[in-house]
Amino acid sequence: MNNSIHIKNLSxxxxxxxxxxxxNMSFPEGKLSVILGRNGSGKSTLFNIIAGLEKKYNGSVLIGETDRRDWKVGRANSxxxxxxxxxxxxxFPFSVVDVILTGRASFSRFSPSKEDFEAVEQILDRFNLTHLKDKPYTSLSGGERQLVLLCRVLVQQPDLLLLDEPTNHLDLNYQIAVLQTAKELVKEGTTVLCVMHDPNMAYFFGDQFYLMKDNRLVDLHGLEQEQVRELLEQTYQLPLISLENQKKWMFVPMLGADRAFDTIAGSAHNAETKIEMNTP
Ligand SMILES: Nc1ncnc2c1ncn2[C@@H]1O[C@H](COP(=O)(O)OP(=O)(O)OP(=O)(O)O)[C@@H](O)[C@H]1O
Known part of the structure; x- marks a missing residue:
């Protein structure tokens, strides 16, 4: 089954x-599509609509060729x-194992099998979290909770994965581990949509890039790096410097800029000059 996503006239x-x-936008199958955008710009709302949690919208969302509204959850071949x-x-202080097992409910119909427990063990092992397995979820740190919730989603072996800020609360090691895992899933054929706030992590791991801006989604595909930088500067109201890291684009805030907003207003963008000026 085709798991690309097509959004048409969505309001x-x-x-x-x-x-x-x-x-209006399409997210291709088998890619890691990243959505950037300011706080409150509508990214989670879009995800809630795609996930079927928000239904009062105009327009249509198609997954493959099927309208989201006609999509029946829980069918064997769905x-x-x-x-x-x-x-x-x-x-409620459910144990970590039990929280992750709820992700297997559609496999086990609430009566977990040996395979369900094995799947939970495997995913805990993948993230070096086995030591947490019997702990109450409510006693975990913010980052540990985030990882457990991610395990709960991954243990479903989804064809289509929506990750809303998956690296929230995570240390650098786990941020990379989570995004690498997303990439591995993409290689196995999963379509992944991921909301991220860090454009550098986005450009390091993503395949396709989108920006939520002015209530619309802008496709950044095909733009030059300097065009993307300008769009990000307008969006985040920050002067940025374009760099490259291992052939991936980076956008770094131009710090020392007590003149940050002046710089944008005056659209003076000679990064080299600005770096020299800020070097003690
Ligand atoms: N249940 C609600 N009722 C009314 N307004 C809401 C509701 N949920 C969200 N909003 C508003 O809708 C806008 C978009 O919210 P949304 O959560 O989609 O933004 P976001 O881009 O995901 O933000 P963030 O990056 O901060 O998570 C925000 O202004 C928010 O205040």
Whole structure:
């Protein structure tokens, strides 16, 4: 089954607040597509719509050729969608193993088998988290919780994976481990959509890049690095310097810029000059 995503004339509002305004975009199958954008720009709303959690939208979302609204969850041959969203609250102290096992519910129909337990052990081992397995989820640190939730999504073996800020709370080692895992899944054929805040991590690991801006999604594919830098500067209201790291694009804030906003307003973008000026 085709697991590309096609968004057509998608609009969504909370009351009078327009969040998404006639968004048209396709996310290719078997790629890691990264969505950047300011806080509150509508990225999670878009994910909630794709995941089927938000239904009051205009326009259509197609997964493969099937409209999201016609998609029946739980059919034996249906596509599996994994969604790591930003907020997960629980007050009940389930053990880590039990939290991850809930990700296998569609396999086990709530009666976990030996394979389900093995899958949980494997994913814990993959992230060196076995020592946490019997701990109550509520006693974990923020980063440990994030990793457990990620394990819970990955253990579903999704065909389509939505990751909303998967590196939240994670140290650098785990940020890389999580994004490398996403890349490995892509190699195995999973379609991954990932909201990220760090453009450098995005360009290091992503295949396709999009920017949520002015209630629309901008496809950054085909733009030159300097065009992307300008768009990011406008979006984040920060002067940036374009660099390369191992042939991947980087965008670094121009620090020492008490004149940060002046620099953008005056559109003076000679990075070399600015670096010299800021060197003691
Ligand atoms: N349930 C809700 N009711 C009303 N407004 C909401 C609701 N959920 C989100 N919003 C608003 O919709 C806008 C988009 O929110 P959304 O969570 O999609 O942004 P985001 O791009 O994911 O932000 P962030 O990067 O901070 O996670 C925000 O202004 C937010 O305040």
């Amino acid at each position: 969504f509002a909370y009351g009078k607040d327009i969040i998404l305004n006639d968004v 596509l599996k969608l994994g969604f790591l969203n930003q907020f997960h609250q629980t007050t």
